[in-house]
Amino acid sequence: MMEKLTVDAEGKIVIPPEVIQKRGLHPGDELTLVESAEGLLVYQGGVDEKTLAWWNRLDDRQRLLAEDYALRDENLSEHERDASWNQEAESIEIEAESDELDLPTN
């Protein structure tokens, strides 16, 4: 859903009531205004359902383990982290084509 909001003379914007209701917003709730390449984005705080479901499935021991692993991950330099996500880049060269599969014929 995309909503157009108008900024008033004091710099305030009004969020339509249906969005307030749908998102369960209450007076005093914090929203984050982010400047991105695509313009200004408004984010509601909290954790998305998938991430929350994952976290809720972990028991106390697993959460401690996750924290320990997370700390190691966070302690990597940006370069090390980028390198770990850039392994095994796939070649587009003709010589690499031997692993390509024929389409099923049915």
Next chain:
Amino acid sequence: MTSSTFQPTSVLLDKGVIRRVYERRVRLALAKPPTVLQVEAANSYAHIATIANRLYITEQTANILKRRTEIFAAPILADTRALKKARYLRRWARRLTDFAFSSEDAIVLAYGSFGLDVESKTVGVDAIITTDFRLAEHYERRHGEIKHRFDDMIVNLPETYAVLRLPQVLTTAAILATV
């Protein structure tokens, strides 16, 4: 595009999206606030999982996840399937580099048309989701020429390839705008 017009059956999540979804979980484990890109990716992932029947990643992304910490990576691997490369995927990727896409971007775009799900025996996806705004914008801008080149290539391939199509390419921010 609105929520009623964006109803993909199959979606390929690029490596940048999966990385941010993973990192969102790392931040939660540390009780640290996530970055904007991580929130965008995680929220898009959660939304896409509710509307698409099949979530895909590339073989490279799957291999990277398999080497990362299981407690964060295993649930993402369980949610997704790795596409295999159908014949001519790289040929199409090389042609995409003629449109000034990097090799890495070209191969992801090529998976969108020539990525093979060996389980369901389907090929290609409805949409590729990326965190890379410039990639999506460039693809959109050159789409007419890309489509022309794609059609020229497909018509010269065996008949089984006639069903192939180009995917949509959308950013995580664009996905959230449809929620």
